[in-house]
Amino acid sequence: MTEHIKEAGYPGQIDIGGSRSAVTYKLKARKEDDGAFHVAVSLTAPRDWLLKNGFRKEATLVRQDGNRVPVHFEETLNVADNISVTLRADDAVVGSMEELRKKFPELRAN
Structure with missing residues (x-):
């Protein structure tokens, strides 16, 4: 059975070709069950800002610690999509709690 460790939001930035905007990422x-830790990374951003800055499918999330994570939209974004869209990174998989805390220092806080 999967054990939920933590879920929280953190301030960061989304970067599309050098254009940045503040976002909260989760x-x-x-x-x-196999003992591996999985971390899902996602953010919600305004559709119109994304389109204005040339986003179609991929961008970069700049996390609190400066690490950059590629995020993507499942399809090609266009004006018919919701006003706010969710972008996701591929799940990160690590083998230990120590490695989890090192790779995701945000998770160390309460």
């Missing part, structure tokens, strides 16, 4: 950490 980390959702869980421990799987």
Whole structure:
């Protein structure tokens, strides 16, 4: 059975070709039955800002610690999509709690 470790939002920035905007990104950490830790990273951004800055499918999230994470939209973004869209990174998988805390220092706080 999957064990939920932590889920919280953190301030960061979204970067599209050098254009940046403040966003809140969410980390959702869980421990799987095999002992591996999985972390899902996502953010919600305004569709119109994304389109104005040339976004179609991929951007970069700049996390609190400066690490850059590629994020993507499932399809090609266009004006028919919702006003706010969710971008996701591929799940990160780490083998230990120590490695989890090192790779995601945000998760160390309460």
